[in-house]
Amino acid sequence: QKEVEQDPGPLSVPEGAIVSLNCTYSNSAFQYFMWYRQYSRKGPELLMYTYSSGNKEDGRFTAQVDKSSKYISLFIRDSQPSDSATYLCAMSAPGGYNKLIFGAGTRLAVHP
Amino acid sequence: DGGITQSPKYLFRKEGQNVTLSCEQNLNHDAMYWYRQDPGQGLRLIYYSQIVNDFQKGDIAEGYSVSREKKESFPLTVTSAQKNPTAFYLCASSFTGNTEAFFGQGTRLTVV
Numbered sequence: 667q668k669e670v671e672q673d674p675g676p677l678s679v680p681e682g683a684i685v686s687l688n689c690t691y692s693n694s695a696f697q698y699f700m701w702y703r704q705y706s707r708k709g710p711e712l713l714m715y716t717y718s719s720g721n722k723e724d725g726r727f728t729a730q731v732d733k734s735s736k737y738i739s740l741f742i743r744d745s746q747p748s749d750s751a752t753y754l755c756a757m758s759a760p761g762g763y764n765k766l767i768f769g770a771g772t773r774l775a776v777h778p
Numbered sequence: 779d780g781g782i783t784q785s786p787k788y789l790f791r792k793e794g795q796n797v798t799l800s801c802e803q804n805l806n807h808d809a810m811y812w813y814r815q816d817p818g819q820g821l822r823l824i825y826y827s828q829i830v831n832d833f834q835k836g837d838i839a840e841g842y843s844v845s846r847e848k849k850e851s852f853p854l855t856v857t858s859a860q861k862n863p864t865a866f867y868l869c870a871s872s873f874t875g876n877t878e879a880f881f882g883q884g885t886r887l888t889v890v
Contacts, residue, residue, distance in 0.1 A: 674818055698877040709784075709868055709881035710821075754820060758877045765836070766811070766870075766879055770820040 669693050672755055672769030681778050685742040689755035689769045692736065696757040696767075699731050701740045704752045704771065713753075714740065745776045781805065784869050784882035790890050791856070791863065799854045799885045801869035808874040810852035814838060815866040815884075824867075827852055828874055856887060864889050 672689045679685055687701075697718055702710035714729040716722050716738075722729045728741040738757070742749055755769040782803045791797045803810065809828045813821040823836030827846040841860025846852055852871075856863045866886050870879040 670820075672820070700878065702881075707866075707884070707886070709782075709883045712878060712880060715878050756821075756879075765823060765826065766821075766877060768813075768821040770818060 667692060669767050670755065670757060670769045673772055674770050676773040676775055678775045678777065679745055681745060681747060681776055683745050683776070685745050685749070685774060685776075687740040687742075687753050687755075687772050687774070689738050689757075690736055691738075691757060691767075693757075693759065693767075694733075694736065695759035697760050698758045699729070699738050700756040700766070701727075701729055702754040702756060703749075704754060706751075710754055747776050747778055750775050782869060782871055782880060782882035784867075784885050786885060787883065789885055789887045791887060792890060794858045796855055796857050797887065799856065799867055799869075799887070801852045801854065801882060802850055803852075803869075803871045803882075804850060805871055805880065806849075807871035807880075808849070809872045809879075810846070811870045811872075811879065812836075812842070812844065812852070812854045813868045813870065815868060821868065824854065863887055 670691045699716045701714040704710040719731045719733045726743045730739045752771040752773045754771045756766045785800045811826040812824040825844040827833035843855045869882045872879040
Protein backbone atom coordinates (compact mmCIF):
# COMPACT_ATOMS: atom_id res chain seq x y z
CA GLN A 667 0.00 0.00 0.00
CA LYS A 668 1.33 3.44 -0.93
CA GLU A 669 1.74 6.01 1.82
CA VAL A 670 -0.27 8.52 -0.20
CA GLU A 671 -3.13 7.56 -2.50
CA GLN A 672 -4.55 9.88 -5.13
CA ASP A 673 -7.03 9.07 -7.88
CA PRO A 674 -5.23 9.75 -11.19
CA GLY A 675 -8.42 10.70 -13.03
CA PRO A 676 -8.75 12.13 -15.59
CA LEU A 677 -11.42 14.43 -14.24
CA SER A 678 -13.36 16.44 -16.82
CA VAL A 679 -15.64 19.30 -15.76
CA PRO A 680 -17.38 22.23 -17.47
CA GLU A 681 -16.14 25.76 -16.93
CA GLY A 682 -17.55 27.28 -13.75
CA ALA A 683 -17.90 23.97 -11.91
CA ILE A 684 -16.64 23.34 -8.39
CA VAL A 685 -13.83 20.79 -8.47
CA SER A 686 -12.94 18.52 -5.57
CA LEU A 687 -9.56 16.79 -5.54
CA ASN A 688 -8.61 14.37 -2.78
CA CYS A 689 -5.80 12.36 -1.25
CA THR A 690 -5.71 9.78 1.52
CA TYR A 691 -2.66 8.81 3.50
CA SER A 692 -1.60 6.16 5.97
CA ASN A 693 1.15 7.81 8.04
CA SER A 694 -0.41 9.52 11.06
CA ALA A 695 2.86 11.44 11.62
CA PHE A 696 2.26 13.66 8.59
CA GLN A 697 1.76 17.26 9.69
CA TYR A 698 2.55 19.33 6.61
CA PHE A 699 0.29 19.15 3.57
CA MET A 700 0.74 20.74 0.18
CA TRP A 701 -0.99 20.94 -3.16
CA TYR A 702 0.97 21.51 -6.34
CA ARG A 703 -0.27 22.28 -9.84
CA GLN A 704 1.72 20.95 -12.76
CA TYR A 705 1.19 21.94 -16.38
CA SER A 706 2.34 19.55 -19.07
CA ARG A 707 6.14 19.34 -19.35
CA LYS A 708 6.65 21.91 -16.57
CA GLY A 709 7.80 21.75 -12.96
CA PRO A 710 5.16 21.64 -10.19
CA GLU A 711 4.02 24.97 -8.79
CA LEU A 712 3.10 25.26 -5.11
CA LEU A 713 -0.58 26.20 -4.71
CA MET A 714 -1.44 25.64 -1.07
CA TYR A 715 0.46 24.81 2.11
CA THR A 716 -1.29 23.72 5.30
CA TYR A 717 0.06 22.75 8.67
CA SER A 718 -1.89 20.18 10.70
CA SER A 719 -5.70 20.19 10.47
CA GLY A 720 -8.20 22.76 9.27
CA ASN A 721 -9.03 24.82 6.21
CA LYS A 722 -7.08 27.37 4.25
CA GLU A 723 -8.48 29.57 1.53
CA ASP A 724 -6.66 31.49 -1.21
CA GLY A 725 -8.82 33.05 -3.88
CA ARG A 726 -10.72 30.31 -5.70
CA PHE A 727 -8.77 27.56 -3.91
CA THR A 728 -9.57 25.97 -0.55
CA ALA A 729 -7.46 23.28 1.09
CA GLN A 730 -8.91 21.06 3.81
CA VAL A 731 -7.13 18.63 6.10
CA ASP A 732 -8.96 16.01 8.17
CA LYS A 733 -6.26 14.26 10.19
CA SER A 734 -8.75 12.00 11.98
CA SER A 735 -9.71 10.49 8.62
CA LYS A 736 -6.23 10.90 7.08
CA TYR A 737 -7.84 12.74 4.18
CA ILE A 738 -7.00 16.00 2.45
CA SER A 739 -8.92 17.91 -0.20
CA LEU A 740 -8.44 20.77 -2.61
CA PHE A 741 -11.53 22.62 -3.84
CA ILE A 742 -11.47 24.88 -6.89
CA ARG A 743 -14.41 27.24 -7.27
CA ASP A 744 -15.51 28.75 -10.58
CA SER A 745 -13.09 26.51 -12.46
CA GLN A 746 -11.46 27.94 -15.59
CA PRO A 747 -9.89 26.28 -18.64
CA SER A 748 -6.56 27.61 -17.37
CA ASP A 749 -6.99 25.32 -14.33
CA SER A 750 -6.53 22.31 -16.62
CA ALA A 751 -3.41 20.62 -15.25
CA THR A 752 -2.27 17.77 -13.04
CA TYR A 753 -2.73 18.39 -9.31
CA LEU A 754 -0.32 16.69 -6.92
CA CYS A 755 -0.78 16.36 -3.19
CA ALA A 756 2.33 16.12 -1.01
CA MET A 757 2.92 15.69 2.68
CA SER A 758 5.67 15.22 5.23
CA ALA A 759 6.31 14.56 8.89
CA PRO A 760 8.17 16.93 11.24
CA GLY A 761 11.77 16.33 12.21
CA GLY A 762 14.69 14.91 10.31
CA TYR A 763 15.13 15.54 6.64
CA ASN A 764 12.22 17.21 4.84
CA LYS A 765 11.13 14.16 2.91
CA LEU A 766 8.08 15.03 0.88
CA ILE A 767 5.86 12.14 -0.17
CA PHE A 768 3.78 12.77 -3.27
CA GLY A 769 0.54 11.34 -4.57
CA ALA A 770 0.43 10.16 -8.18
CA GLY A 771 -1.43 13.30 -9.29
CA THR A 772 -4.95 13.88 -10.65
CA ARG A 773 -5.29 15.13 -14.20
CA LEU A 774 -8.00 17.80 -14.48
CA ALA A 775 -9.56 19.10 -17.70
CA VAL A 776 -11.89 22.11 -17.58
CA HIS A 777 -13.73 22.54 -20.86
CA PRO A 778 -15.38 25.79 -22.02
CA ASP B 779 14.64 36.97 -10.07
CA GLY B 780 15.02 34.24 -7.45
CA GLY B 781 14.41 30.72 -8.53
CA ILE B 782 15.64 27.26 -9.41
CA THR B 783 17.29 26.66 -12.75
CA GLN B 784 17.62 23.23 -14.27
CA SER B 785 19.62 22.52 -17.38
CA PRO B 786 19.43 21.26 -19.97
CA LYS B 787 15.70 21.11 -20.63
CA TYR B 788 16.09 18.07 -22.89
CA LEU B 789 18.92 15.54 -22.76
CA PHE B 790 19.63 12.46 -24.84
CA ARG B 791 21.90 9.71 -23.63
CA LYS B 792 23.33 6.71 -25.35
CA GLU B 793 23.33 3.34 -23.65
CA GLY B 794 26.30 3.01 -21.27
CA GLN B 795 26.94 6.74 -20.89
CA ASN B 796 26.89 8.80 -17.72
CA VAL B 797 25.14 12.16 -17.89
CA THR B 798 24.94 15.02 -15.40
CA LEU B 799 21.88 17.18 -14.84
CA SER B 800 22.43 20.64 -13.44
CA CYS B 801 20.39 22.33 -10.69
CA GLU B 802 21.16 25.80 -9.36
CA GLN B 803 19.13 27.91 -6.93
CA ASN B 804 19.50 31.51 -5.73
CA LEU B 805 16.80 31.35 -3.05
CA ASN B 806 19.34 30.86 -0.24
CA HIS B 807 17.68 27.53 0.54
CA ASP B 808 19.61 25.01 2.60
CA ALA B 809 17.83 21.87 1.40
CA MET B 810 17.80 20.56 -2.15
CA TYR B 811 16.16 17.50 -3.68
CA TRP B 812 16.04 15.42 -6.83
CA TYR B 813 12.85 13.70 -7.91
CA ARG B 814 12.05 11.45 -10.81
CA GLN B 815 8.61 11.56 -12.44
CA ASP B 816 7.20 8.74 -14.56
CA PRO B 817 3.68 8.69 -16.01
CA GLY B 818 1.09 7.66 -13.41
CA GLN B 819 3.61 7.36 -10.58
CA GLY B 820 3.88 10.81 -9.11
CA LEU B 821 7.27 12.02 -7.92
CA ARG B 822 9.81 9.66 -6.40
CA LEU B 823 12.72 10.93 -4.32
CA ILE B 824 16.21 10.10 -5.60
CA TYR B 825 18.53 12.08 -3.30
CA TYR B 826 18.25 14.99 -0.91
CA SER B 827 20.65 17.28 0.90
CA GLN B 828 20.19 19.62 3.85
CA ILE B 829 23.67 21.04 4.02
CA VAL B 830 26.80 21.41 1.95
CA ASN B 831 28.88 18.23 1.68
CA ASP B 832 26.07 16.07 3.06
CA PHE B 833 23.31 14.18 1.26
CA GLN B 834 21.02 11.23 1.81
CA LYS B 835 19.62 8.53 -0.45
CA GLY B 836 15.95 8.69 -1.24
CA ASP B 837 13.69 5.85 -2.29
CA ILE B 838 15.24 5.16 -5.70
CA ALA B 839 18.93 6.14 -5.42
CA GLU B 840 20.38 3.11 -7.25
CA GLY B 841 22.15 4.15 -10.44
CA TYR B 842 22.34 7.82 -9.46
CA SER B 843 24.96 9.96 -7.71
CA VAL B 844 25.01 13.55 -6.43
CA SER B 845 27.36 16.10 -4.94
CA ARG B 846 26.76 19.21 -2.84
CA GLU B 847 29.95 21.25 -2.93
CA LYS B 848 28.13 24.58 -2.91
CA LYS B 849 24.92 25.66 -1.24
CA GLU B 850 23.51 26.85 -4.57
CA SER B 851 24.24 23.74 -6.60
CA PHE B 852 23.11 20.11 -6.47
CA PRO B 853 24.03 18.24 -9.69
CA LEU B 854 22.67 14.76 -10.38
CA THR B 855 24.61 12.16 -12.37
CA VAL B 856 22.66 9.39 -14.03
CA THR B 857 25.12 6.54 -14.36
CA SER B 858 25.16 3.62 -16.77
CA ALA B 859 24.03 1.46 -13.82
CA GLN B 860 20.57 3.04 -13.98
CA LYS B 861 18.63 0.51 -16.03
CA ASN B 862 15.67 2.64 -17.01
CA PRO B 863 16.79 6.27 -16.98
CA THR B 864 14.24 7.70 -19.42
CA ALA B 865 12.11 10.04 -17.26
CA PHE B 866 11.38 13.61 -16.29
CA TYR B 867 13.80 14.80 -13.57
CA LEU B 868 12.84 17.56 -11.17
CA CYS B 869 15.02 19.48 -8.76
CA ALA B 870 13.54 21.27 -5.75
CA SER B 871 14.75 23.34 -2.81
CA SER B 872 13.43 24.58 0.53
CA PHE B 873 14.53 26.11 3.81
CA THR B 874 15.49 23.56 6.42
CA GLY B 875 12.53 22.82 8.68
CA ASN B 876 10.13 24.44 6.20
CA THR B 877 8.71 21.83 3.90
CA GLU B 878 7.42 24.24 1.26
CA ALA B 879 9.52 23.00 -1.61
CA PHE B 880 9.87 24.93 -4.85
CA PHE B 881 10.65 23.21 -8.12
CA GLY B 882 12.66 23.88 -11.23
CA GLN B 883 11.22 23.37 -14.70
CA GLY B 884 12.66 19.89 -15.10
CA THR B 885 14.98 18.00 -17.43
CA ARG B 886 13.57 15.36 -19.75
CA LEU B 887 16.13 12.60 -20.23
CA THR B 888 15.77 10.11 -23.05
CA VAL B 889 17.98 7.11 -23.72
CA VAL B 890 18.59 6.56 -27.41
